[in-house]
Amino acid sequence: MTDTVAADTAASADTTTFAGAPSERTRVRRVAENARYDAATVRAIVDDAYLCHIAFSDDKGSHCIPTACWRDGEHLYIHGSNGSRMLRRLVESDICVTITHLDGLVMARSAFNHSMNYRSVMIYGRFEKVTDEAHKRRTMESFMDRLVPGRQAEVRAGNDKEYAATTVLRIALAEAACKVRAGAPTDDAEDMAWPVWAGVLPFERSRLAPQTDPACALAVPDYVQRWSEGAQ
Amino acid sequence: MTDTVAADTAASADTTTFAGAPSERTRVRRVAENARYDAATVRAIVDDAYLCHIAFSDDKGSHCIPTACWRDGEHLYIHGSNGSRMLRRLVESDICVTITHLDGLVMARSAFNHSMNYRSVMIYGRFEKVTDEAHKRRTMESFMDRLVPGRQAEVRAGNDKEYAATTVLRIALAEAACKVRAGAPTDDAEDMAWPVWAGVLPFERSRLAPQTDPACALAVPDYVQRWSEGAQ
Numbered sequence: 517m518t519d520t521v522a523a524d525t526a527a528s529a530d531t532t533t534f535a536g537a538p539s540e541r542t543r544v545r546r547v548a549e550n551a552r553y554d555a556a557t558v559r560a561i562v563d564d565a566y567l568c569h570i571a572f573s574d575d576k577g578s579h580c581i582p583t584a585c586w587r588d589g590e591h592l593y594i595h596g597s598n599g600s601r602m603l604r605r606l607v608e609s610d611i612c613v614t615i616t617h618l619d620g621l622v623m624a625r626s627a628f629n630h631s632m633n634y635r636s637v638m639i640y641g642r643f644e645k646v647t648d649e650a651h652k653r654r655t656m657e658s659f660m661d662r663l664v665p666g667r668q669a670e671v672r673a674g675n676d677k678e679y680a681a682t683t684v685l686r687i688a689l690a691e692a693a694c695k696v697r698a699g700a701p702t703d704d705a706e707d708m709a710w711p712v713w714a715g716v717l718p719f720e721r722s723r724l725a726p727q728t729d730p731a732c733a734l735a736v737p738d739y740v741q742r743w744s745e746g747a748q
Numbered sequence: 749m750t751d752t753v754a755a756d757t758a759a760s761a762d763t764t765t766f767a768g769a770p771s772e773r774t775r776v777r778r779v780a781e782n783a784r785y786d787a788a789t790v791r792a793i794v795d796d797a798y799l800c801h802i803a804f805s806d807d808k809g810s811h812c813i814p815t816a817c818w819r820d821g822e823h824l825y826i827h828g829s830n831g832s833r834m835l836r837r838l839v840e841s842d843i844c845v846t847i848t849h850l851d852g853l854v855m856a857r858s859a860f861n862h863s864m865n866y867r868s869v870m871i872y873g874r875f876e877k878v879t880d881e882a883h884k885r886r887t888m889e890s891f892m893d894r895l896v897p898g899r900q901a902e903v904r905a906g907n908d909k910e911y912a913a914t915t916v917l918r919i920a921l922a923e924a925a926c927k928v929r930a931g932a933p934t935d936d937a938e939d940m941a942w943p944v945w946a947g948v949l950p951f952e953r954s955r956l957a958p959q960t961d962p963a964c965a966l967a968v969p970d971y972v973q974r975w976s977e978g979a980q
């Protein structure tokens with residue numbers, strides 16, 4: 517079976533290296549000067565994400581579904597219910613996973629040269645099911661660790677019934693392309709003297725103060741306190 | 749032709765009302781208590797977005813492409829080059845456009861009940877080309893107005909050559925479903941006494957101070973100054 521990962525193959529699969537060069541499918545054609553194909557850029561964009569969008573199709577057409585994701589080694593992981601239409605479809609054919617970070621609005625002198633600063637990655641391939649139980653639990657714990665370091669040890673861990681109802685899938689970060697735009701606008705030479713302010717209006721994903729569940733009487737622990745204090 | 753919009757049909761098309769009830773394709777099955785199908789929710793999620801992800805497929809498989817978007821009346825609009833593979837494909841078959849806002853991480857007592865707070869919309873249908881030149885320019889200006897109110901009047905406006913190279917597409921906000929999660933975690937009764945902090949770790953998209961292009965000697969105008977001062 518090509519759509520499952522056994523424990524013994526997992527370790528070797530984790531050493532997969534990125535292609536580094538575009539495939540027929542990942543070669544960026546439009547605004548190709550913003551293309552990047554290196555593993556470090558792929559990883560950095562994935563590691564800064566909490567969610568991805570996945571394109572797949574079935575008898576109802578194309579679907580674009582948002583879902584939580586995390587990186588573990590050379591793979592991107594997702595999880596959900598055994599009963600999920602999406603998860604069942606994703607191991608049946610090649611799909612495309614995209615992550616996008618919007619960093620700013622780019623204000624040029626001409627309307628035409630307005631743009632956005634961004635970091636995006638598109639990953640092609642097929643998801644495979646994580647069938648080894650230890651691997652499945654370990655990577656779900658690494659998901660929690662990525663979200664809120666320190667919390668895994670305190671929560672009521674997933675039990676056998678919960679894990680039995682859960683599907684974990686992963687896809688290799690192998691056939692991937694990035695597009696990255698950063699910095700000031702690029703105007704045509706003849707527009708440079710146009711009397712309008714030019715520059716970038718930046719965005720940031722920021723963290724607000726933790727909101728304690730009204731039903732929770734416990735104090736905010738250190739690892740939660742740190743949420744909105746450090747860098748995001 | 750069903751994939752183009754002429755000036756005369758544009759006005760009447762703008763009065764299209766939302767379905768309000770799910771179609772076979774938009775009925776939410778998983779965690780259906782978070783589903784919403786009303787026009788106000790669709791609009792609010794679209795209006796808070798700068799970008800969407802579009803799922804479509806061609807002979808290379810499924811693609812998930814991030815692109816800037818804006819709402820004008822009862823439609824979602826996108827734009828790009830006449831030469832764009834994506835834009836050429838989008839008028840040829842039904843596709844799916846998704847917008848997702850991540851509002852927070854939901855920390856439950858049990859690992860299994862951890863979740864995210866979010867607002868998402870999935871729109872199905874076919875894009876149509878905006879062929880009327882006045883309609884095309886008016887909606888591109890409304891895009892600029894939505895991004896940075898006040899700027900349109902100052903920039904060097906798009907010229908005939910630039911507009912001739914640009915394709916603008918729109919899709920009706922008609923066959924759409926939303927999923928929205930907000931508020932505290934939902935734990936099972938038997939986990940409520942587990943001694944771990946529970947609550948929400950919120951995110952916000954925030955605006956940082958404008959960055960003037962090093963090649964620009966002009967002062968920051970009021971409408972740019974307001975960027976990082978008011979609410980996002």
Ligand SMILES: Cc1cc2nc3c(=O)[nH]c(=O)nc-3n(C[C@H](O)[C@H](O)[C@H](O)COP(=O)(O)OP(=O)(O)OC[C@H]3O[C@@H](n4cnc5c(N)ncnc54)[C@H](O)[C@@H]3O)c2cc1C
Pocket residue numbers: 541542543544545546547616617618632633634635636637638693694695799811813814815816817826827828829831832833834835
């Ligand atoms: C925040 C944001 C806003 C954008 N807004 C617009 C817009 O308004 N109009 C517009 O035309 N384009 C926009 N883009 C660019 C858009 O994502 C596509 O790159 C572009 O539309 C060309 O699509 P295509 O299918 O014709 O590309 P092609 O260049 O033909 O795509 C070929 C291959 O290149 C790779 N690739 C293409 N785009 C990306 C990407 N963004 N990230 C990683 N790999 C990629 C994929 O492997 C793809 O299959 C935006 C991108 C971002 C991140």
Ligand SMILES: Cc1cc2nc3c(=O)[nH]c(=O)nc-3n(C[C@H](O)[C@H](O)[C@H](O)COP(=O)(O)OP(=O)(O)OC[C@H]3O[C@@H](n4cnc5c(N)ncnc54)[C@H](O)[C@@H]3O)c2cc1C
Pocket residue numbers: 567579581582583584585594595596597599600601602603773774775776777778848849850864865866867868869870925926927
């Ligand atoms: C930020 C975020 C994180 C998420 N993380 C996960 C995760 O880790 N695991 C997981 O299983 N699910 C996650 N979801 C939910 C995910 O988007 C899907 O709703 C879910 O995976 C079920 O997919 P399905 O195709 O099986 O759904 P079905 O319920 O069978 O979908 C049927 C129809 O319902 C509508 N619909 C489904 N999902 C959405 C949506 N999100 N927004 C608007 N309309 C929708 C569409 O019209 C779709 O075709 C997340 C959603 C968000 C917004």
Ligand code: HEM
Pocket residue numbers: 546547550621622627628629630631632697816827828829830832888891892895906907910911913914915
């Ligand atoms: C209103 C402000 C505008 C913004 C924020 C904006 C944003 C963008 C972005 C982010 C892209 C993608 C570029 C990339 O792939 O890196 C793009 C592409 C494009 N935009 Fe705009 N745009 C704006 C106005 C305009 C106007 C007014 C026109 C035409 C008059 C226009 C024509 C185009 C074209 C043709 C492309 C395709 C570039 C290519 O694929 O080669 N844009 N725009």
Ligand code: HEM
Pocket residue numbers: 584595596597598600656659660663674675678679681682683778779782853854859860861862863864929
């Ligand atoms: C680590 C922290 C976790 C987070 C942030 C998280 C997040 C999410 C999110 C956002 C969803 C989508 C719910 C929706 O559609 O509204 C989801 C679904 C799901 N999660 Fe998790 N999860 C976590 C841990 C777990 C664990 C440990 C398990 C199993 C032991 C699990 C099993 C599931 C299942 C089965 C679903 C599908 C729900 C459905 O479609 O009915 N999750 N999760």
